[in-house]
Amino acid sequence: MEGKQHPNYFLIWVWLMVLVVVSVVASLILPKSLASFLIFAVAGIKALLVILNYMHLKYEKPLIYAFVIVPLLFALILTLLLFPDFVFHG
Amino acid sequence: MKDALNMKIESMTLTGTGIPSGKAGVWCFLASEITVFGGLIGSYLVVRLGSGGWPEASAHLSFSLALFNTLVLLTSSMTMVLAFDAVEKGDSKKLRTFLFLTILLGLVFLGVKAFEYAGKLAHGFTPGAGVFWSFYYGMTGLHALHVLAGVIVNIILFMEALGNALKPNEHRVELAGLYWHFVDIVWIFLFPLLYLT
Structure with a gap:
């Protein structure tokens, strides 16, 4: 990691929790194909949040x-x- | 003394790229891990999309246990990155606390997983019970082994931190963290693949 800048780790965790809730709600109320699309889009966003912020990829x-x-x-x-x-x- | 110092600097810098050699090594390792889990997830997708009607076997999985484990693993990623943050701030007490919490959450994940496996096996859903179950045990089992490996690495770091032996090698917390977050990301995809869709 270059320099001392770093993201707000707690805020990232809050977003991850919100996104888990979004995908669970989507699986319960949306039609199957639309839900699948949304759930995997959300999984991609979660993975990006972790890799960019927790693994500091955005500073690499x-x-x-x-x-x-x-x-x-x-x-x-x-x-x-x-x-x-x-x-x-x- | 001077020679020892030079050796230390060499071991932490990759000439030419400017990336510390330990970090480059872990990312290289993670690159190979991406193909391992990528191949496994890819074959699951191929088999699932290629079968006329995917068996509704996933309905037998415990959604609530998996959801709980998802929250546990995501939270453990935060505690792991906070351990790294403590290293950067030179706060050894916080480092020990967050490493301990990460280990604890990893063990909770494994405990829940073991409970889940025991329940499935008791109902006759063994790895040989069908293609879905082969994938279920193959993917979650390999993932659980990775969690176990991460817990062991974190325990070693924690023991070293307790004895203040970690001080010269504190960059290892960042390296262990990279691996831990990768294992978290794998679960981010396994959860919807097996339990949600």
């Missing part, structure tokens, strides 16, 4: 971003390459 050099983004892309490609065989089979 681009090389550290590469350590996160490159393997994520590989995992995504690996998954998508399996779709023609397992998901899009008529």
